[in-house]
Amino acid sequence: MTLPQWYIEREEEARKMRRESADWEFINSLPPRQRAAVMLFIELGALRLAQRISGLPLEDFIELLRRAGVWIP
Structure with a gap:
C-alpha cells in the first residue's frame, strides 16, 4: 500500500516545522x-508513543514539548 503524495508532503512539512521550532539546547539538556x-x-x-517512552503522564509530556518549543498541532 502506497501513501498518497499529499499525505507524505503534509507529514514532511509538519516534521520540518517541529524541527525548526525546537529549542535544541533545551532538548539536549533533558535526561536521556x-x-x-x-x-x-x-x-x-507520534504523540502517544513518545509520551509512553518518556515515562511522563500525557499532560506533563505535552508541557515538556511546549517548554522545548516543539510545534504541536
Whole structure:
C-alpha cells in the first residue's frame, strides 16, 4: 500500500516545522529518556508513543514539548 503524495508532503512539512521550532539546547539538556521521546515526537509526530517512552503522564509530556518549543498541532 502506497501513501498518497499529499499525505507524505503534509507529514514532511509538519516534521520540518517541529524541527525548526525546537529549542535544541533545551532538548539536549533533558535526561536521556525524555530527550529520546522528544526527538521521536519531532521526527514521527507520534504523540502517544513518545509520551509512553518518556515515562511522563500525557499532560506533563505535552508541557515538556511546549517548554522545548516543539510545534504541536
